[in-house]
Amino acid sequence: GENVEQHPSTLSVQEGDSAVIKCTYSDSASNYFPWYKQELGKRPQLIIDIRSNVGEKKDQRIAVTLNKTAKHFSLHITETQPEDSAVYFCAASIGNTGGFKTIFGAGTRLFVKA
């Protein structure tokens, strides 16, 4: 079946360093790629997303890149801070399908050491 692979499963960085999380997807019809951040004991929250007609999107310290040919997309966090510590989930979705075609990655647990 369709799936989304996410790597690494755990990532530890020093405060101020950059963190990169990578995902690959299998369904070539996917056209929407959101990223969610879930802090311990809290709900997942949408932090950034990208649509298939765009190759890169940036919002302050976070950016996402998309390579449709290779079917992979990445989350980049620069100047990491302790409050960036959380689990990050990528997802690949086919828009306008009522959400049924949204597949999540298994998550990356990011630790930012002060």
Added chain:
Amino acid sequence: ETGVTQTPRHLVMGMTNKKSLKCEQHLGHNAMYWYKQSAKKPLELMFVYSLEERVENNSVPSRFSPECPNSSHLFLHLHTLQPEDSALYLCASSQAGIYGYTFGSGTRLTVV
């Protein structure tokens, strides 16, 4: 609160019990979802209601039964659950054409 409210926050139930989870969204969204979150596994989609019509994931056991009486409310009825059903159950909503989800805080379910 982000606009999606789930109750209860925690639930412990025996395998012979019947209980219901409730989700309510105040965002005017027209799609609602139930997801199961287990440790070290991807979020698993259980059910989708889009424009009050159910899209079912065939791999969900019949001991889970959803109900969507209107576009703002979603229930998950539970009966004769198994210990492996213990997990965090997340409700989410979205607006067609604006694809990102808003999640609720979840119900932490423990089956004993």
